[in-house]
Amino acid sequence: MQYTANSLENHWMPFTSNKEFKASPRLIVKGEGVYFTDHMGGTVIDGSSGLFCCPLGHGRKDIADAVHEQLLENSYASPFMTSTPGAFELAQKVSRLLPEPMNHVFFTNSGSESIDTSLKMVMAYHRARGDGQRTRFVSRERGYHGVNIGGVSLSGMVKNRETFSSVMPNVVAMRHTWDPENAFTRGLPEKGVELANDLQRFCEMYGASTIAAVYVEPIAGSTGVLLPPKGYLKRLREICDETGILLVFDEVICGFGRTGSAFASQEFDVIPDVITMAKALTNGAQPMGAVAVRDEIYDTINDAAPENAIEFFHGYTYSGHPAACAAGIAVMNAFDAEDSFKQAADMSEYFLDGLFSLQDLDCIKDIRGYGMLGAVELKAKGNPGALGTQTQKDLFWSGLHVKFTGDTGCVAPQFIAEKSHIDEIIDKLRKTLEAI
Numbered sequence: 001m002q003y004t005a006n007s008l009e010n011h012w013m014p015f016t017s018n019k020e021f022k023a024s025p026r027l028i029v030k031g032e033g034v035y036f037t038d039h040m041g042g043t044v045i046d047g048s049s050g051l052f053c054c055p056l057g058h059g060r061k062d063i064a065d066a067v068h069e070q071l072l073e074n075s076y077a078s079p080f081m082t083s084t085p086g087a088f089e090l091a092q093k094v095s096r097l098l099p100e101p102m103n104h105v106f107f108t109n110s111g112s113e114s115i116d117t118s119l120k121m122v123m124a125y126h127r128a129r130g131d132g133q134r135t136r137f138v139s140r141e142r143g144y145h146g147v148n149i150g151g152v153s154l155s156g157m158v159k160n161r162e163t164f165s166s167v168m169p170n171v172v173a174m175r176h177t178w179d180p181e182n183a184f185t186r187g188l189p190e191k192g193v194e195l196a197n198d199l200q201r202f203c204e205m206y207g208a209s210t211i212a213a214v215y216v217e218p219i220a221g222s223t224g225v226l227l228p229p230k231g232y233l234k235r236l237r238e239i240c241d242e243t244g245i246l247l248v249f250d251e252v253i254c255g256f257g258r259t260g261s262a263f264a265s266q267e268f269d270v271i272p273d274v275i276t277m278a279k280a281l282t283n284g285a286q287p288m289g290a291v292a293v294r295d296e297i298y299d300t301i302n303d304a305a306p307e308n309a310i311e312f313f314h315g316y317t318y319s320g321h322p323a324a325c326a327a328g329i330a331v332m333n334a335f336d337a338e339d340s341f342k343q344a345a346d347m348s349e350y351f352l353d354g355l356f357s358l359q360d361l362d363c364i365k366d367i368r369g370y371g372m373l374g375a376v377e378l379k380a381k382g383n384p385g386a387l388g389t390q391t392q393k394d395l396f397w398s399g400l401h402v403k404f405t406g407d408t409g410c411v412a413p414q415f416i417a418e419k420s421h422i423d424e425i426i427d428k429l430r431k432t433l434e435a436i
């Protein structure tokens with residue numbers, strides 16, 4: 001393939017230090033299996049599945065062929081008042097993976113859109129039940145729910161919020177679940193279930209009948225893999241059951257096998273009312289997200305509308321885009337054929353053994369992990385995040401891609417990774433971290 005641009009200037013890059021990158025670019029020109037090739041011809045092993053998107057590996061012919069065939073057959077039709085077959089097929093396949101009673105799936109184009117869509121579903125549901133006074137939302141410090149206004153309002157990351165202060169009102173945040181006393185815990189921490197009672201306190205402070213929903217990532221991914229203490233998610237479910245607050249699991253990272261089960265909901269045995277998802281839904285090959293709801297939510301919103309009227313005034317031009325659905329169907333077929341979630345569960349112990357073997361390094365403050373999702377948190381040096389940013393670049397030039405948030409590297413190997421690939425990721429981490 002020919003790349004003809006002779007300047008990097010015109011592309012305003014997302015979540016990137018544009019000036020630094022353009023002075024010292026890191027372009028990825030090819031992806032195959034667990035490896036990337038950079039623009040200098042170097043090989044880089046992918047230690048974060050891209051951005052947690054590509055558990056099946058890069059350059060999959062089955063997915064590419066499915067998208068190609070679909071585009072030749074029909075590249076687009078309006079999803080409003082007409083539709084295309086793939087959307088129904090993919091919704092059915094996703095429903096089969098979801099916990100009961102969640103059998104309805106709404107398609108979006110990203111995790112951020114899934115979050116905003118879910119907020120509207122929650123509002124529509126309460127209104128349809130005559131419960132429209134529930135206007136308050138609860139989320140959590142150090143949560144990440146994407147970058148649209150709804151998601152920023154829910155997110156608990158200062159840098160994502162401070163520039164954009166005009167967000168949704170009436171959102172309150174529970175405390176995050178990271179506790180230094182749980183440092184170097186593998187799996188779910190024993191201590192900290194009482195943090196879920198923050199939701200109870202909000203009920204006592206604001207009145208439960210004013211709260212619409214509580215949003216949590218079952219494992220907070222982007223802010224550094226913060227695990228829920230044992231019993232924490234169940235306690236949230238209990239409070240929601242007692243009060244009529246809806247429980248939303250943002251499974252944009254956890255969904256599709258990252259924990260070893262299809263969804264974290266099944267892994268942790270807690271069924272929420274709404275699940276948001278994206279990323280691995282298409283193995284990252286097409287932009288796509290989705291929101292799944294309990295049947296009762298779908299039925300309540302639909303039954304409240306007059307006969308033959310549109311029930312939910314929401315949707316995107318590209319909701320259920322044929323090419324994205326084709327990719328999603330190919331991915332669901334591959335998950336099935338390759339038993340991918342079991343593959344993830346089986347490799348998890350080996351991966352976590354490797355990750356926790358780094359514990360002796362002086363530069364490390366904490367290591368956390370569950371399933372095929374782990375974090376190495378470095379002791380900050382200088383400004384928070386400065387060491388992490390430098391380390392991410394050093395790792396890249398040593399041939400390893402790991403996504404950093406602040407000073408924490410989030411390691412999320414692909415499910416197709418073999419033991420030798422895990423060894424390569426851990427060796428490269430060790431060598432670079434030893435030099436700090």
Ligand code: PLP
Nearest residue numbers: 110111112144145146250252253
């Ligand atoms: N929610 C969670 C839990 C995420 O991790 C992300 C992205 O990392 C999002 C939402 C936003 O997804 P997107 O970047 O596809 O909009």
